[in-house]
Amino acid sequence: MEHTTLYAEYAGRIEAALKALVAQGQLPADASFANVTLEPPRDPSHGDLATNAAMVLAKAAKTNPRALAELIVEKLAADPTVTSADIAGPGFINLRLDSSAWLGELSAIHDLGADYGRSEMGRGRRVNVEYVSANPTGPMHMGHCRGAVVGDALATLLEHAGHLVTREYYINDAGGQVDTLARSAHLRYREALGEDIGAIPEGLYPGDYLKPVGEYLASELGARFRDAPEEDWLPAFRAEAVEKMMDLIRSDLALLGIHHDVFASEAALHVAGKPEEAEEWLRAHDLVYDGVLEAPKGKAPPEDWEPVELPLFRSTKFGDDQDRPIKKSNGAWTYFGADLAYHMQKAAHADELIDIWGADHAGTVKRIKAAVTALSQGQGRTIPFDVKLVQMVQLMRAGEPVKMSKRSGNFITIADMVDEVGKDVVRFTMLTRKPEAQMEFDFAKVVEASKDNPVFYVQYAHARIRSTLRKAAEAGFAPSGDALDRLGDEEIALIRLAARFPREIEAAARAREPHRIAFYLYDLAAELHAFWNLGNDSPEKRFIVEQDAELTGARLFLGQAIGQVVRAGLAVLGVEAVESM
Incomplete structure (x- = not known):
């Protein structure tokens, strides 16, 4: 069912007023309306x-903003649903709408149900969102959690805004860390065969999570690799250990409701010769050349430093501070070289790329952005590329920081966290701050039943509405849109905020910021709770007014619509809208 949301409807009416001024010669024919916005004051x-229409178009009209605003107001004031159009400050125009406009939007929320808030803004645009991409060397821990939730919520948000989204995980299975994993698995394999392995040697992964891997390898392979030289068993143990770790990672992510569409292997990238293909393509477009890196700046070069000719990517051409090597002096690919080839592979199947990285990767953003810009220009198309940096989360327990060390095996896993506080608490809490801001996750505070705990506050708003609808049904009342004109100013204030949901979806999708939806839901919940509390002192303000079935039906209709918006917003965040608390 199609519906032009209220904000889109009135944006269209403002544009019509501006076009009328163009027709009258009071605005030039080539005036651009692109920067005209319509917002809640x-x-x-x-x-x-x-x-802001008068503010942004005054220069084109060769007049001052207030004078242009008067012409626009004259057009808008003729609209029967606009009860007033006032000029404020240097030229902003404030509109007041007749209550019928808001009541019409309330009916639209009811009619559209779960589709209210969905948008065609993306128009089927293919967006690849890569997130998590943790090294496959152990279970998912809380260091990975925030990026995982941000990436997953962003993917769902973009889908709501009409984009075709691919959720991708890049498996870093070609570096030295997977050799270390294989050696650690071999040690556990020997242990499973009955050997007393003693303390785990420095440099290997000591966590007990590798014991099942060792037991599996022992049951499958017997003892033939126990005393074999490393070159005989390393490749097989590496592949098997990575596969088992990825099974564990998928299972951990599923606890958070996270599932990827594509798992891309760095090792497979190398086997397929993708870095070589990328280098050939870049050389053909004069984007890679053989050159010598400058000596390290700011200090004397190390004694063992010597100028070496390397294949360099022209990243300075795209804003980087120096050209970057795609190979090492021994001929091996640099991480950047492999990453460049990986992004080239992704770009072939997407109109836009978004990567969610930890803040510790900030230093590599500029060069990868330069690489994707180069690929875009070389292929004759624009491939927007955004990197979202996510800060680590400081875990707190009893007011004290919880220390984590993956190498020592002493860390809190996502499975531990979900088991203790639940998926919804983890997901919503990770979206209560901008991802680039520092965050504390206090085990006690995130489960508090208080206004200060956003996830409780929002879920409680939905549960309150559902409880009211159940009680009303038991008393013989039902939601009804027949007498919506009985709703007063407090109810209209609730509708105004609910009506912002579609534009909040579009604005959050445009900014690639899913946390905006969490902020919006908190505001909507606060408005709902405030209205609910009016009934504590004034029985006639309650949702259920037993002596007035008509008003009760209208308020239940309102409550049902607010509940629908809360439910839809929580769905974007991957959080359940609970029926009771």
Whole structure:
């Protein structure tokens, strides 16, 4: 069922007013409306909607903003649903709408149900979102959690805005860390065969999570690799250990409701010769050349430093501070070289790329962005590429930081966390701050039943509505849209906030910021709780007014719609809308 949301409807009416001014010669024919916005005013007392149209078009009209605003207001004031159009400050226009406009949007929320808030903004645009991509050397721990949730919520948000999304995980299975994993698995294999392995040697992974891998290898392979030289068993143990770790990682992510569409292997990338293909393509487009890196700046070069000719990518051409080697002096690919080939592979199947990285990777952002820009220009198309940096989360317990060390095997896994506080608490909490901001995750605070705990506050709003609808049904009342004109100013305030949901989806998708939906839901929950609390002092303000079935039906209709918006917003975040608490 199609519906033009209220904000889109009135944006269209403003555009119609501007086109009328063009037709009258008061605006030039080539005036661009691209920067004209329609927003809720920062102060609700100023009106329902605000536009900057006069501010951004005054120069083109060769007049001052207030003078142009007067012409626009004259057009808008003729609209029967606009009860007032006022000019504020240097030329902003504030509109007040008749209640019928908001009640019509309330009916639209009811009619569209789960589709309210969905958008065609993306118009089938293919977006590849790569997130998590942790080294396959152990279980998922809380160091991975925030990026995993941010990436997954962003993917769902973009889908709601009409994009075709591929969720991708890049398996770093070609570096030295997987050799270390294989050696650690071999040690556990020997242990499974009955050997007393003693303390885990320095440099190997000591966690007990490798014991099942060793036991599996022992049952499958017997004892033939126990005393064999490393070159005989390393490749097989590496492949088997990576596969088992990825099974564990998929299982851990599933506990958070996270599932990827594609698992791309770095090792497979090398086997397929993708880095060589990338180098050939880049050389053909004069984007890779053989050159000598400058000596390290700011200090005397190390004694063992010597100039070596290497294949260098022209990243300075795209804003980097120096050209970057794609191979080492021994002929092996640099991490950047392999990563460049990987992004080239992704770009062949997407219109846009988004990577979710830990903040410790900030130093590599510029060069990878340069590489993707080069690929875009060389292929004659624009491939927007965004890297979202996510800060680590500081875990707290009893007011004290919880220390983690993956190498020592002493860390809190995602499975531990979900088991203790639940998937919904973990997911919502990870989205209560901007990803680039520092965050503390306090085990006690995230399960508090208080206004200060956003996940509880929002879920409680939905549970409150559902409980009210159940009680109403038991008393013989049902939601009804027949007498919505009985709703007053407090109810209209709730509808105004609910009506912002579609534009919040689009704005959050455009900014690639799913946390905006969490912030919005908190505000909507606060408005719902505030309205609910009016009934504590004034029985006539309650959702169920037993002596007035007509008003009760209208308020239940409102509650049902608010619950639908909360449920849809939580779905974007991957959080359940609970029925009771």
